[in-house]
Amino acid sequence: MIRYKAIISLAALIFLFVGNTSSQEKQQSFKPGELWPDNNGVHINAHGGGILKYEGTYFWFGEHKTEGEAGNRANVGVHCYSSKDLYNWKDEGIALAVSQDPESEIVKGCVIERPKVIFNQKTKKFVMWFHLELKSMGYKAARTGLAVADSPTGPFRYIKSLNPNAGQWPINFTKEQKEMQFPANLKSWSVEWKNAVANGMFIHRDFEKGQMARDMTLFVDDDGKAYHIHSSEENLTLHISELNDDYTDFTKNFATVMPAGHNEAPAIFKKEGKYFLITSGCTGWTPNAARSFVADHILGPWTELGNPCRGTEEEMKTTFESQSTFILENPDNTGQYIFMADRWRPKNAIDGRYIWLPILFEEGKPTLKWMDNWDLSNIDYVTSLND
Ligand code: GAL
Numbered sequence: 474m475i476r477y478k479a480i481i482s483l484a485a486l487i488f489l490f491v492g493n494t495s496s497q498e499k500q501q502s503f504k505p506g507e508l509w510p511d512n513n514g515v516h517i518n519a520h521g522g523g524i525l526k527y528e529g530t531y532f533w534f535g536e537h538k539t540e541g542e543a544g545n546r547a548n549v550g551v552h553c554y555s556s557k558d559l560y561n562w563k564d565e566g567i568a569l570a571v572s573q574d575p576e577s578e579i580v581k582g583c584v585i586e587r588p589k590v591i592f593n594q595k596t597k598k599f600v601m602w603f604h605l606e607l608k609s610m611g612y613k614a615a616r617t618g619l620a621v622a623d624s625p626t627g628p629f630r631y632i633k634s635l636n637p638n639a640g641q642w643p644i645n646f647t648k649e650q651k652e653m654q655f656p657a658n659l660k661s662w663s664v665e666w667k668n669a670v671a672n673g674m675f676i677h678r679d680f681e682k683g684q685m686a687r688d689m690t691l692f693v694d695d696d697g698k699a700y701h702i703h704s705s706e707e708n709l710t711l712h713i714s715e716l717n718d719d720y721t722d723f724t725k726n727f728a729t730v731m732p733a734g735h736n737e738a739p740a741i742f743k744k745e746g747k748y749f750l751i752t753s754g755c756t757g758w759t760p761n762a763a764r765s766f767v768a769d770h771i772l773g774p775w776t777e778l779g780n781p782c783r784g785t786e787e788e789m790k791t792t793f794e795s796q797s798t799f800i801l802e803n804p805d806n807t808g809q810y811i812f813m814a815d816r817w818r819p820k821n822a823i824d825g826r827y828i829w830l831p832i833l834f835e836e837g838k839p840t841l842k843w844m845d846n847w848d849l850s851n852i853d854y855v856t857s858l859n860d
Contacts, residue, residue, distance in 0.1 A: 500560035502848040505793070505828040506816060511554060512563045519552045520815050520825045523589035523690065523799040525599070525625060531556045532625045534568060534588050534601065544822030545758075547571050547585035551603065553626050559803075559811075559849070568627035569601060569620045579618065579631050583608040587798060589691040590625070591699055593720045599625050600720040602701060604689050605634045615685035617703060619721060632721065636683030637701070637714055641725040645773060646673060653677070671732040675706035684712060688737040690799060691716075692771070695743070700771055702739045705729075708755045711736050713772055728772040736764060742800040742810050742832070745858050749839050751781055751812065753796045758819040760791040765839055778838045793843050795828040809849060812841055834858060 497514045509517045519535025526532075537552040538544045553568035569588070571581040579585065584606035591600050598621050605618035616636055620629035642651050655674045659666040666674075679685060689703035699716040701723065706712075711734070714727035730736070736752040743749070748768045754761040765778040782789045795814035803809040810832040818824040831852045832839045 502560065502846050503829045503844075504846050505830060505844065506826045509562075509827055512561070515564070516824075517554060517562055517827065518823060519554055520817075520822075521587040521798050522813065523587070524801045524813070525590045525592060526804045527592055527599075527625050529557070530625075531559055532565070532590065533562060534590050536586055536588065537567065538822035538825060540821055540823050542820055542822070545584070545819065547579070547583050548581055550579075551585060551588045551601065551620075551629070555626070565626040568622070568625075569603075569629040569631065572631070577631070578605065578607060578616075578634050580608050584612070585618070586687075587689055589689065589799070591691050591693050591720055592625075593699075593718075594697060596719050598623065598719075599627075599629070601629050602689065602691055604687050604703070612687065615687050615705075617686040617689060617701065621721065635723075636679065637686055637703075637723045638712070638725055638727050639681060639683035641727065642680075643673075643676065643712070643727055643729045645728045646676075667733050670706065670709050673729075673732070675709065676729075679706075686712075688739060690739050690741060692741045692743075694771060702741060702750075704737045704739070704755075708737055709733050709735055711739055711750075711752070715772075726772075730773055730775050731766070731777070734764075738797045740797040740800045740812070742802055744808070744810070747858065748775075749778075749800075750775065751797045751800065751839065753792065758817040760794050760796055760816075762790050763792040763797060763841070767837075781832075781839050782841050783835075784843050788843055793828055793830070793841070795826075800832065803849065806849065809852070810839075812839075 511517050518537050519533050520538055522535025524531055524533050533554045537549040539548045550567045550571045551569040553565040554562040555565050556562045572579050586604040588603035601620040603618050605616045606612050607614040616634040618634040619632045622629040650673050655669045684705045686703040692700045699720045701714045710732045711730040712727050715724045717724050735755050737755045738753040740751045748771050750766040752764050762780050765781040766775040768775040795816045797814050799813040801811045812830045812832050814828040816826040830841050837858045
């Protein structure tokens with residue numbers, strides 16, 4: 474009798490287990506803007522994210538948001554998910570947890586945004602950089618933070634934060650720009666002020682202490698060199714900085730991109746030897762029109778290609794109500810690129826949605842068109858920039 478009961482309990486357990494795992498319907502496509510359930514049926518919580526492919530598995534890292542407006546602060550940390558097919562994501566938990574120690578730079582309540590992870594072949598470490606704002610200082614600190622782990626899902630150890638490139642001029646600065654003097658109290662947004670910004674007024678201001686670093690991404694080039702790309706100079710100019718061989722520091726080799734161009738949310742990819750950047754303007758959580766750029770060398774010069782979005786006026790003005798965060802080249806199918814963006818929900822941060830769209834090309838320019846439902850097989854990709 475006892476044995477009979479045990480068999481029934483075991484059967485019930487198996488039923489429960491199988492029932493549970495199969496209750497989450499398998500995803501077979503991307504549905505931009507909709508709730509995106511993970512393996513537990515919970516909306517993915519990895520905003521401002523980026524993706525790393527390591528040993529056949531994709532790892533998605535992003536900001537773990539919580540409910541309400543305060544949910545935009547780092548109350549929990551950086552969330553990690555894994556996937557084999559990019560449609561179905563398994564919750565791998567918190568890769569970098571905020572600290573409970575009030576002395577820590579990543580204490581609960583600070584701001585951790587746009588975390589990106591790359592793998593260093595030499596040290597075999599997973600290296601995460603992210604935009605860090607110190608607790609109770611609004612967005613003033615403008616630092617970049619570093620955390621390192623031995624496994625892609627973490628735990629990541631927080632190492633340090635910094636304002637990069639202290640004491641260093643951009644490689645594309647002229648002698649005149651290095652020696653320039655700027656009149657005090659220029660009126661913000663006046664022509665004189667914009668010229669001064671374009672000539673490095675803020676680089677001069679922050680020269681000793683290091684430059685500001687807000688919205689950011691990382692890029693590893695074919696030769697293994699990694700770059701940290703971020704909005705600097707009060708969000709007016711993008712900086713592209715080379716990282717050292719371990720990816721854990723700046724080499725001080727950096728260039729400015731689109732001085733005074735007011736670009737945020739940088740996302741980058743390389744196709745046929747050309748580098749492409751997609752960015753946004755600076756309107757906080759409110760979406761604006763995306764911009765795109767091309768260069769033959771990662772440190773520039775960069776050329777403007779215009780708004781990559783195609784569609785209605787509203788779609789073009791708001792980037793389909795989203796802001797860029799990352800561009801993933803499908804390592805299984807080179808030539809396919811996925812544009813990843815966030816539809817922020819500032820009043821209830823945790824409800825933010827993901828806008829993933831294929832990057833199409835028109836006359837050598839990356840373009841984006843709205844799709845309600847798409848998968849990697851139903852896209853007619855342009856494989857050559859000359860097509
Ligand atoms: C956006 C930025 C986000 C976040 C937000 C805060 O412009 O891209 O990452 O910093 O501002 O208002």
